[in-house]
Amino acid sequence: MEGLNFSLNTFSENNVWKAFLINESEIYDFPRFAHRGILLDTSRHYLPLKSILTNLDAMAFNKFNVLHWHIVDDQSFPYQSVSFPELSNKGAYSYNHVYTPTDVRLVIEYARLRGIRVIPEFDTPGHTQSWGKGQKDLLTPCYSGEQPSGSFGPVNPILNSTYDFMATLFKEISSVFPDAYIHLGGDEVSFNCWESNPEVKDFMKKQGFGIDYAKLESYYVQKILDIVSSYNKGYVVWQEVFDNNAELKPDTVVEVWMANNYAHELSRVTRAGYTAILAAPWYLDYISYGQDWTKYYRVEPLNFPGSEKQKRLLIGGEACLWGEYVDATNLTPRLWPRASAVGERLWSSKNVTNLQDAYRRLSNHRCRMLR
Amino acid sequence: SCTELLISVATPGCNGFPNLESKENYDSDCLLLISVLPADLLTSSLSSLFMQYYINETEIVDFPRFPHRGLLLDTSRHYLPLKAILETLDVMAYNKLNVFHWHIVDDPSFPYESFTFPELSKQGAFSAMTHVYTASDVQTVIEYARLRGIRVIAEFDTPGHTLSWGPGAPGLLTPCYLGKDPSGTYGPINPIFNSTYQFVTSLFQEISSVFPDYFIHLGGDEVDFTCWKSNPDILVFMKKMGFGEDYTKLESYYIQRLLDIVSSLGKGYMVWQEVFDNGVKVRPDTIIHVWKNNLPYAEEMANVTKAGYRALLSAPWYLNRISYGQDWMAAYQVEPLKFTGSTKQKDLVIGGEACMWGEYVDVTNLTPRLWPRAGAVAERLWSNATVRNLQDAYVRLADFRCELLRRGVQAEPLFTGYCDHEFGGF
Numbered sequence: 124m125e126g127l128n129f130s131l132n133t134f135s136e137n138n139v140w141k142a143f144l145i146n147e148s149e150i151y152d153f154p155r156f157a158h159r160g161i162l163l164d165t166s167r168h169y170l171p172l173k174s175i176l177t178n179l180d181a182m183a184f185n186k187f188n189v190l191h192w193h194i195v196d197d198q199s200f201p202y203q204s205v206s207f208p209e210l211s212n213k214g215a216y217s218y219n220h221v222y223t224p225t226d227v228r229l230v231i232e233y234a235r236l237r238g239i240r241v242i243p244e245f246d247t248p249g250h251t252q253s254w255g256k257g258q259k260d261l262l263t264p265c266y267s268g269e270q271p272s273g274s275f276g277p278v279n280p281i282l283n284s285t286y287d288f289m290a291t292l293f294k295e296i297s298s299v300f301p302d303a304y305i306h307l308g309g310d311e312v313s314f315n316c317w318e319s320n321p322e323v324k325d326f327m328k329k330q331g332f333g334i335d336y337a338k339l340e341s342y343y344v345q346k347i348l349d350i351v352s353s354y355n356k357g358y359v360v361w362q363e364v365f366d367n368n369a370e371l372k373p374d375t376v377v378e379v380w381m382a383n384n385y386a387h388e389l390s391r392v393t394r395a396g397y398t399a400i401l402a403a404p405w406y407l408d409y410i411s412y413g414q415d416w417t418k419y420y421r422v423e424p425l426n427f428p429g430s431e432k433q434k435r436l437l438i439g440g441e442a443c444l445w446g447e448y449v450d451a452t453n454l455t456p457r458l459w460p461r462a463s464a465v466g467e468r469l470w471s472s473k474n475v476t477n478l479q480d481a482y483r484r485l486s487n488h489r490c491r492m493l494r
Numbered sequence: 495s496c497t498e499l500l501i502s503v504a505t506p507g508c509n510g511f512p513n514l515e516s517k518e519n520y521d522s523d524c525l526l527l528i529s530v531l532p533a534d535l536l537t538s539s540l541s542s543l544f545m546q547y548y549i550n551e552t553e554i555v556d557f558p559r560f561p562h563r564g565l566l567l568d569t570s571r572h573y574l575p576l577k578a579i580l581e582t583l584d585v586m587a588y589n590k591l592n593v594f595h596w597h598i599v600d601d602p603s604f605p606y607e608s609f610t611f612p613e614l615s616k617q618g619a620f621s622a623m624t625h626v627y628t629a630s631d632v633q634t635v636i637e638y639a640r641l642r643g644i645r646v647i648a649e650f651d652t653p654g655h656t657l658s659w660g661p662g663a664p665g666l667l668t669p670c671y672l673g674k675d676p677s678g679t680y681g682p683i684n685p686i687f688n689s690t691y692q693f694v695t696s697l698f699q700e701i702s703s704v705f706p707d708y709f710i711h712l713g714g715d716e717v718d719f720t721c722w723k724s725n726p727d728i729l730v731f732m733k734k735m736g737f738g739e740d741y742t743k744l745e746s747y748y749i750q751r752l753l754d755i756v757s758s759l760g761k762g763y764m765v766w767q768e769v770f771d772n773g774v775k776v777r778p779d780t781i782i783h784v785w786k787n788n789l790p791y792a793e794e795m796a797n798v799t800k801a802g803y804r805a806l807l808s809a810p811w812y813l814n815r816i817s818y819g820q821d822w823m824a825a826y827q828v829e830p831l832k833f834t835g836s837t838k839q840k841d842l843v844i845g846g847e848a849c850m851w852g853e854y855v856d857v858t859n860l861t862p863r864l865w866p867r868a869g870a871v872a873e874r875l876w877s878n879a880t881v882r883n884l885q886d887a888y889v890r891l892a893d894f895r896c897e898l899l900r901r902g903v904q905a906e907p908l909f910t911g912y913c914d915h916e917f918g919g920f
Binding site for chain 1: 863
């Protein structure tokens with residue numbers, strides 16, 4: 124089915140429509156990597172449905188097949204949960220800045236018809252400030268000396284209520300999103316708040332974690348992974364979860380995002396036997412002056428030290444458009460055609476690397492997308 | 495509740511063109527709702543006052559710090575449809591910017607339809623049918639701008655930046671040589687032929703009549719000498735004129751004649767800083783446009799004003815140079831008068847321009863790239879020098895951005911957050 128989609132796209136790329144005559148042709152094409160994704164962030168800025176759908180179209184034109192929907196984060200919680208309606212009631216920017224169950228279903232179906240999987244990301248235990256507005260006692264209260272300071276930190280890993288909540292929430296998420304995988308986040312967990320909280324400190328002692336809060340983080344992540352597993356979903360996690368030695372199921376997908384020495388990280392992840400996807404060199408929100416698409420195009424994902432077997436564990440990558448400075452007013456021109464360079468790198472053969480040729484084809488493709 | 499709104503302006507009459515000396519003071523008393531205001535003055539800011547808002551009786555007195563508050567658009571690197579230019583003029587008005595610097599032609603394309611030399615756009619536009627500005631288009635822009643208090647200053651940049659002029663004006667550009675033979679490529683305008691100056695005279699005669707502003711921008715930047723150096727006729731000319739090996743002398747020779755031609759047409763001129771830097775003799779009322787960052791631009795501002803010329807600042811305001819994060823802050827924190835000089839010198843700084851060069855910009859990304867970032871420049875040029883608190887500016891600029899969205903302008907966000915009316919939303 125996806126093949127039919129792609130072949131139709133290839134036809135349009137060959138200007139096959141309207142009153143054109145074509146010789147009987149046989150086109151045989153297939154992607155190099157199976158996971159070719161775009162990350163959209165709908166927490167830092169709400170993205171109206173229309174904007175998401177337009178980008179699903181653009182993704183299809185570029186043979187992307189995964190929408191990594193980073194749907195909630197610190198700043199806002201636009202996902203309207205049936206089990207916990209207060210999450211978006213209190214956590215969204217406003218009642219108008221939510222995705223209803225109907226909206227979500229629309230995105231999933233629109234994507235499906237274009238051969239695009241939707242992998243939602245509910246990032247915890249960090250990046251959850253907006254969750255605390257609608258779910259009391261979910262986040263860790265930070266302390267200033269002996270007293271609560273009034274601010275909150277990551278999800279509180281020491282309470283049973285936390286895991287009851289997560290179990291119910293992920294049960295809903297597992298049924299709402301049909302893909303086999305859910306992205307569980309796990310990045311950038313700041314330990315300051317945990318370190319300040321006396322109950323957390325007690326718990327650390329009791330568990331024998333010493334002062335190694337990475338162990339507490341892993342304790343939490345472990346339990347979430349088990350919960351999600353029990354719903355028969357696979358999971359994708361950011362690299363910290365692997366780096367901090369959490370115990371992962373063999374079919375976990377680790378997303379490598381830290382730019383510093385990412386080739387080395389790919390080696391480590393695949394050497395440990397985990398599947399990897401690469402995002403690090405493709406943070407398209409990092410804009411700069413000039414033709415930066417060439418920088419994205421020149422990435423060779425398999426340029427890392429490792430065996431053939433290891434290299435087969437790199438299943439693809441994602442172009443990420445984080446939303447701090449992006450919303451519907453500038454998303455489309457910022458994403459396209461820069462992401463097209465990533466799209467070709469993930470689809471085409473390894474030896475398709477000539478920049479001048481790519482420029483010619485990419486500018487034509489851009490005009491085609493305008494049409 | 496305010497039942498009446500009175501807006502008074504210092505000089506009556508809306509029939510002329512705005513100019514550098516226009517008095518832009520205004521004060522408003524909440525007294526009388528004038529229903530006889532010309533329709534064009536009913537911009538959204540006024541119309542929002544009509545609809546069920548209550549305001550206390552208020553007196554507002556306001557005036558700009560600098561008289562020249564400009565925005566440069568480049569319609570040569572990419573053609574900009576008329577609608578895009580008109581929308582930009584609207585938003586300029588919301589930001590109290592009052593000069594549209596129209597960098598209309600350059601190397602890549604010549605979209606200006608000249609009635610004296612129709613071949614220029616026929617041969618030089620990206621596409622002569624679809625990517626041109628007709629005489630009517632140009633008049634539309636000038637009138638649309640006028641009704642918003644915006645001057646249109648056209649830039650016909652020479653002798654460099656003229657590759658697109660070549661196809662429609664054979665013999666105008668310098669043929670480059672590879673050894674003894676023409677290489678097939680061309681360089682800047684050929685300064686050694688009389689035909690060049692006849693052409694220039696006729697063209698600028700037309701330009702002077704088409705564009706009503708007193709000033710024309712003559713460019714004069716980034717003249718590459720390589721082609722001139724390769725051309726045997728030019729080498730002969732250099733010797734004849736006693737210029738030796740100094741091609742800046744040849745450049746100045748051309749510019750001098752150009753300036754004299756334009757003067758004789760009764761126009762004043764603005765030039766990029768190279769014209770001043772290369773010691774060309776310019777008229778006292780010339781405006782020098784400071785854009786380079788190799789020297790700290792403050793030094794150039796000092797030099798230009800010390801020599802007694804008026805200065806226009808753009809160097810720190812190249813909005814086409816995008817980067818990650820809140821770069822509006824750097825634009826906002828510029829202080830145009832921060833250079834070593836006397837008060838008399840500082841009085842010669844007439845303002846500045848935010849520039850949106852077009853190498854990577856066309857109608858698909860123009861508006862979000864311009865706004866609200868250019869608003870930071872606009873405030874710096876309008877408001878008092880003491881208005882510089884970044885936190886306060888952030889709050890006001892973010893609100894203003896939401897207001898732009900409400901008016902249908904595709905302005906991008908400053909940082910995380912939301913507006914009640916999102917673009918492409920409900």
